[in-house]
Amino acid sequence: MHAAALISPARLWSAGEVLVRSGPVPSAPGVYGWHFTKTPSHELPAGRLLYVGIAPRHMANRKSTQNLRKRVRYHFRGNAAGSTLRLTLGCLLGLELRRVGSGKRMTFGKAGEAELSRWMAEYARVCWVEHPEPWTLESELITRLDLPLNLDQNRHNGFHSRLTEMRAQARRRARELPIGT
Incomplete structure (x- = not known):
């Protein structure tokens, strides 16, 4: 089962391993899972799966260019x-x-993005499972697993309301501040 491969993966990969030119992440569709050796909140347990994502997203009327390699690398070094x-x-x-x-x-x-990238390089680890239609797995995984960092389709999670409010507050504050760099 795909869930088992994400919950207890044979291997977890660091930013340093993933971001090298010939990194291990395949240019294929699939599901990826994030584990953290230290979490960004005392309310979350370390050392286990806390978030899943998919690549590409399901798009009925156009072809996505996203794949596991692009998406995982973006999470490690994007914004x-x-x-x-x-x-x-x-x-x-x-x-x-x-x-x-x-x-x-x-x-x-x-x-801030550089600080976040440094934090992720130290504490975030990722695994993945290739799947030709990852969107068919996403709802099942979010429903079945305790994934406190996922918000979409995850209102049943005990951390959902706290995380939703925290992100909303950050957006409200950002709208009050001048445009930054």
Whole structure:
């Protein structure tokens, strides 16, 4: 079962391993799972699966170019505007969310995103399972597993309301601040 391969993977991979040119993440569709050796909140347990994502997202009318390699690497080195995982982790770590560019996108700014990338390099570990239609697994995994960092389809999780409010507060504060860099 795919859940078992994500809950108790044979191997977890670090940012340093994933981000090398010939890294181990395949350019294929699938489901990825995030584990943390230290969590961004005392309310969350370390050393177990806390978040799952899929690549590509299901899009009925167009072809996605996303795959496991692109998505996992983006989570490790992208920004909060393009990664709900990074947005969640940054909010839990107390980083300041800011409007950037034209003011519509929100990230933690250059310094905050760099700090988040360093934190993830130290504490985040990832695993994955290839699957030709990962969207067919996503709902099942979120329903069956305790994944406190997933928000979509996860209202039943005990951490959902706290995380939703924390992210909403960060967005409200960001709208009150001048556009950053």
